[in-house]
Amino acid sequence: MxxxxxxxxxxxxxxxxxxxRRSAVLDWSLALLSxxxxxxxxxxxxxxxxxxxxxxxxxxxxxxxTLLWRRRWPIVVVLVSIAIAPAQMGLLLTVVGLYTLxxxxxxxxxxxxxxxxxxxxxxxxxxxxxxxxxxxxxxELSVGDWFVPFISITASLGVTAPPLLLGLYVGARRRLMxxxxxxxxxxxxxxxxxxxxxxxxxxxxxxxERTRIAREMHDVVAHRVSLMVVHAAALQAVARKDPEKAxxxxxxxxxxxxxxxxxxREMLGVLRSGEGAGRRPGVSVPLAAAGAAAAAAAxxxxxxxxxxxxxxxxxxxxxxxxxxTGLVVDLSVEGEARAYAPEVEQTAYRVVQEALTNxxxxxxxxxxxxxxxxxxxxxxxxxxxxxxxESSASSARLPSGGNGLVGMKERVVGxxxxxxxxxxxxxxxxxxxxxxxx
Numbered sequence: 001m002x003x004x005x006x007x008x009x010x011x012x013x014x015x016x017x018x019x020x021r022r023s024a025v026l027d028w029s030l031a032l033l034s035x036x037x038x039x040x041x042x043x044x045x046x047x048x049x050x051x052x053x054x055x056x057x058x059x060x061x062x063x064x065x066t067l068l069w070r071r072r073w074p075i076v077v078v079l080v081s082i083a084i085a086p087a088q089m090g091l092l093l094t095v096v097g098l099y100t101l102x103x104x105x106x107x108x109x110x111x112x113x114x115x116x117x118x119x120x121x122x123x124x125x126x127x128x129x130x131x132x133x134x135x136x137x138x139x140e141l142s143v144g145d146w147f148v149p150f151i152s153i154t155a156s157l158g159v160t161a162p163p164l165l166l167g168l169y170v171g172a173r174r175r176l177m178x179x180x181x182x183x184x185x186x187x188x189x190x191x192x193x194x195x196x197x198x199x200x201x202x203x204x205x206x207x208x209e210r211t212r213i214a215r216e217m218h219d220v221v222a223h224r225v226s227l228m229v230v231h232a233a234a235l236q237a238v239a240r241k242d243p244e245k246a247x248x249x250x251x252x253x254x255x256x257x258x259x260x261x262x263x264x265r266e267m268l269g270v271l272r273s274g275e276g277a278g279r280r281p282g283v284s285v286p287l288a289a290a291g292a293a294a295a296a297a298a299x300x301x302x303x304x305x306x307x308x309x310x311x312x313x314x315x316x317x318x319x320x321x322x323x324x325t326g327l328v329v330d331l332s333v334e335g336e337a338r339a340y341a342p343e344v345e346q347t348a349y350r351v352v353q354e355a356l357t358n359x360x361x362x363x364x365x366x367x368x369x370x371x372x373x374x375x376x377x378x379x380x381x382x383x384x385x386x387x388x389x390e391s392s393a394s395s396a397r398l399p400s401g402g403n404g405l406v407g408m409k410e411r412v413v414g415x416x417x418x419x420x421x422x423x424x425x426x427x428x429x430x431x432x433x434x435x436x437x438x
Contacts, residue, residue, distance in 0.1 A: 017072045031068035034092045038064030041089035060089055067093050070100040077101075078114045085121040088129065094118060095163045102167025103174070115164050123156035215407040217264075219350045222404070223357045224260040228253050230325045230360050252324055310349040312337070312372070318349070319370065322356050328367045329356070335374030344435055347411045348372075348381055351419075354404045355383035355431040363388040363429065378417075380434045387427030408433070 018024040038060030046056025066080045077097035084090045098118060101111055130148045235249040310318075319329045340348075352370060359368050366388040373380040405421050408431070412419040417435035424430050 023071070027068055027070065030070075030092070030096055031065050034064035034067040034090070034096070035061045036064070037092050038084070038089045041087070045087045045089060063090060064093055067096055070097060074101040074104050074106070075110070075114065078118060082114075082118050082121045085118075085125050088125065091159065094122070094159060098160060099163035099167040099170075102164045103171035104167075105171075105175075115160060119156055119160045122159050123152055126155045127152035211410075215410060218404065218407055219354060221260055221264055223353045224256045224263075226357045226360045227321055227325060228256045228260070230364065234325065256321070310353070311342075311345040312340070312348055314349065315352060315370075315372070318353055318356070322360070322368075325360065326365065327356075327359065329370060330367070331370045331372070333372045333374070337374055340379060340437055343415060344379065344437065347415055347417075347435060348379055348433070350411060351381055351408050351431065351433050352383055354408050358404055358429070358431075359383075359385045365389065366428065375437075377438065378434055378436050380432070382430065382432045384424065384430040385428045405431075 015021075015024055018027070039057045040060070042056035042058075042060025042063075043053050044056075045060075046053045049056070063080055063084045066077050070077045074097065077093065078101050081090045081094040081097045085094070098115060101114060104111075127148065130152055232249075232253055235246050235253065238249070239246045315331065319331050322329050352372075356368065356370075359366060363385045366385045368383065368385040371380075371382045371384075408421075409419040412433045412435060415435050417433060419433045421431045422429070
């Protein structure tokens, strides 16, 4: 796990402006060493300047102690080191100050200006000091005029360049690490957001899967069960008056029950086998992909893999089953029949099937008209029933789940078609659908 900037701020454990205690201990130690160095160098400076030695020592202590503020005010530390350079003191102050300045977040132009001032100051002091030593005879070397400038430039570069370059490297590395940390934090937030969206998509896919399975169960079972209830009611009515007709109705009820059980068994078998087909032990499947796959398979596998999906050629048998219950159904077909995509034929069949089921439920005995039109680029269907008469009201009392029309509309709209349903002016009910042929 990465650590955000807020966590860094809360993790500060050092006093004042130090983030950590060890940083404070390091700066205090450097400040004590610098103060000790400057106090020692302040003694000969006071003698050369003709001031009391105690004043020179005190001046060195104060100047060297400024290193304590190097993290908070690095510019002040560098300026103090430049100011005391003529007194030939503050080597540690100069080195550590330049390093801190270069590693800080200050603009490069400020760092370059202060580093240049420190370089020039060190160069001038070294040059003057070397000339004074040679003039006093403290240095007895038979060298040319080039030696003093050479040794001065070398000494000033040796004091200024290494801490400056090291500070630039450390500062660049620190900024790189902070950039990588920010990118890691950003990536973690993006991954968390993606995970939340994946969960949302998975939940949507699961809901869609449940909806489609419920719609398929309704379409497959409801029609045949509705016919069974109608035939059972008719069987109850004619059992004593017409035994032969009662036997015929009982046989129809048995056939429809077996067909409903067969279709239900096929659907559950395909769904159950589909759960294990795409799953392997030890393999983790993304939730969104699994949900989407299950949602897509919920409808198609039942009819496509079983190879027994309904088609338009079975409309005559469907209407015959309704007619066997006493419902008068008039079928008219316009245009030349042709083969359509399996999902188009299945949807068209299911629309007619569900519309007839609704007639059995709500308008039993009403004359029904089923119209099918084959057009150039689409197929249209319409199921319209007349208003039921009181004498033909069904005693079956079929329950209604209220999902039939919703399921039909979802099927048709899912294929890019148009679905319309509603009562007619004559008091009946009409269901119309147009589905693209391609």
